[in-house]
Amino acid sequence: MFEKILIANRGEIALRVIRAAREMGIKTVAVHSTADVDAMHVRMADESVCIGPPPGTESYLSIPAIIAACEITGAQAVHPGYGFLSENATFVQALEDHEITFIGPSAAHIRIMGDKITAKDTMKKLGVPCVPGSDGGVPDLETARKVCEGIGYPVIIKATAGGGGKGMKLAQTADDLEMAFKTARSEGKVNFGNDEVYIEKYLGKPRHIEVQVFGDGKGTAVHLGERDCSLQRRHQKVFEEAPGPVITPELRDQIGKVCADAVAGIDYIGAGTIEFLYEDGEFFFIEMNTRLQVEHPVTEAIFGVDLVREQIRVAEGLPMSFTQDELELHGHAIEIRINAEKLPNFSPCPGKITQYHAPGGLGVRVDSALYDGYSIPPYYDSLIGKLIVHGRDRPEALARLNRALGELIVDGIDTTVPLFSALLEETAIHTGDYDIHWLERWLDDNMG
Template sequence: MFSSVLVVNRGEIAVRVIQACKELGVKAVSIYSDTDESAKHVRLADEAYHVGPSSAAKSYLDQDAIFEVANEAGVDAIHPGYGFFAENAAFARRVQDEGFTWVGPRPESMEQLGEKTKARTVMQEAGVPIVPGTTDPVTSADEIKAFAAEYEYPIAIKADGGGGGHGLVIVESEDEVEDALVNAQREGEAYFDNSTVYVEKYLESPRHIEVQIIADTHGNVRHLGERDCSVQRRQQKLIEETPSPVLTEAVREELCESARRGMKEAGYENAGTVEFLYEDGEFYFLEVNTRVQVEHPVTESVTGIDIVQWQLRIAAGEELDFPQDAVEPRGAAMEFRLNAEDPTQEFRPHPGKLTRYAPPRGMGVRVDDGIDQDDSVSPFYDSMFAKIIVTGQTREELIRRARRALNEARIEGIPTTIPFHLAVLEDDTFLDSEHTTKYVDEDFTGVE
């Protein structure tokens, strides 16, 4: 195992990695910007180094500053968390070239699976169902119109390096094609430095279901079950749960095994997530996230497997010590993301100081956060400051416990998304598991 690890992130994921390091007896080194000088991840780290001003581009994304810290601190490995450099293959390769261990998949895998057309090809060759679409980039409106003539509108034009809803343009008719192509290419270039796009059939009311994968460097690949992430606002997840309440056991087994098979075929290593769309009893590959996910605690809560510790152990060369049939999820779990946003005002961000912060506790409640009372949610970074993860023996028990926990939370100084979560937990569409990825944007009545 490593003697020390540099965590090149901030907030709750940096705290999560630092905690995993300490449990493994590994020295945790963190970085911070001007705004984060006294942040929780700085307070918990064994060592912390300043890397720049509050702007992420000039601090957490300053590669030269990060490698200066890595050399000064004498660390063995670098963990990216999620966001920032987590899916940046060029950065991962530089980590290795500079003589450090990258805690994540091989840069080659990140490149192969990070580009959607390449990932679709890999999964198709492994026998994983994909949404009808192109596995090669499209460059002209005529190609798109020809595709639509076969599969009918609506269709989706997607940036090859896309994610989080960026670089995705829905096309309802032929006269929208040319403008949609230009817009998708422009967003791809702006967000991912890649203007390449592809086209696929647009599923109008799917569920979003993903499978957690963990794979070592000895050829062992395990799936840890699925998560249902259908409660989204503009492609941004808000609530995640496991197991998915809409899958039969037969479909669940087929979906999870497809994900495991596809990642094994790709030669994947470390933690990753295979995302699917599910509609009318059929599932289709969507994309691979080559990192740990925000919602990983949902899976940890029902399997008892520490995904972040295994990221470190795998990067250190350890072999997975459990077979696939030993993964036996028990009960149900949900994660509720707490953002400094006002759900009564179209989720308008409201950064500021937490004058009171008393998260819920008790049976079946876990809180992952990057703040304490009197800390501030910065306007310079993402508005999520904590996650409440609730477990129960059944979905019904879980929902009752989640209502209790969310009502018990006492957070003052900023608005949060708790009222939204409580409203969802009283909504019949959600309770009856009839929601899709369009639920929040089109069907949910909102928060009063």
């Protein structure tokens, strides 16, 4: 068993890993930049190591610094959290070369799923349904025109190495194609160093449904249902729930088995999420995230499992602590992402927290690294906390969310909390009648 693990991350996810490790009797090492010397994850870990100045490229993304921290402290394994190096195959290989265990999938699986074309081709072969589109990358505009004529407009052009909404452009008609194609390639080159793009059929009113999978690396895998992440702004999720409001038990079992069989077929190890667009009863694969998701707590709530604990167990070579037959879904859970941003423009709002109070009570969980007097640095993602609620059913979860939002106090900075209070007054939120475009339209109408 691991005696000590290093968490190559910061903020609420670093705290999340520290808590799981502490319950397992494993000591933890926090790494931090000079800007995070007073961060909560540094205070809570058993040891801490400063790995560089504030910019992420010189600290949290520095592979040599993190490996050096492992060697200095004797950490046997590294948990990457999400973001930063969590899906960096070069980092995983470097750890292996230094005989340090990566708590996550293999470098090979990260490479396969990190390239969207290769991932789509792999999933097709494994029996996972995919969106109609190009067979691989599209090298030029003439080829793009032929692809679009074959699948029909509208289409979406996506950078192969894209993510976070960058390198994605919509072409409603043939007249839009040239500009969309060139812009997607340009954004891919600027943001990811790769201008290769591919084309997919654009679905009109899809939902974003993702399936949580977990493998032991030895040919056994399970699914833990789905999450609905359709409420998004600029392709960034803001409100996630499980189970999905429109997914029936029969559909859940069907797509879950397809996903579990797929990852079992490649001996995948650890947590992963297979993301789909869902429309009119059909699922279309878009990508696989080979890491823990920001929204994993809603899955933990309805299944009563600790996914981080399971990640650590299988990384140690132990079997999963549950089988598919033992996984039973209970109730409904919702998570909202709280960002240090000023509405209505969602501009970053770092600063000092003058007062902080987290809500509590039955079915309420807060994952955050905030405390009174903490100064949020301006160098990193604006996510400062996640409020998760669990109820016997969806109406109870929504009522609990409304109550918890009323108890939450974050003074000294602006946050996105008012957005969620306003959303809870909308009929569509309570009926679940929305798609991935709904929130953008609502924001234009109400905060434009």
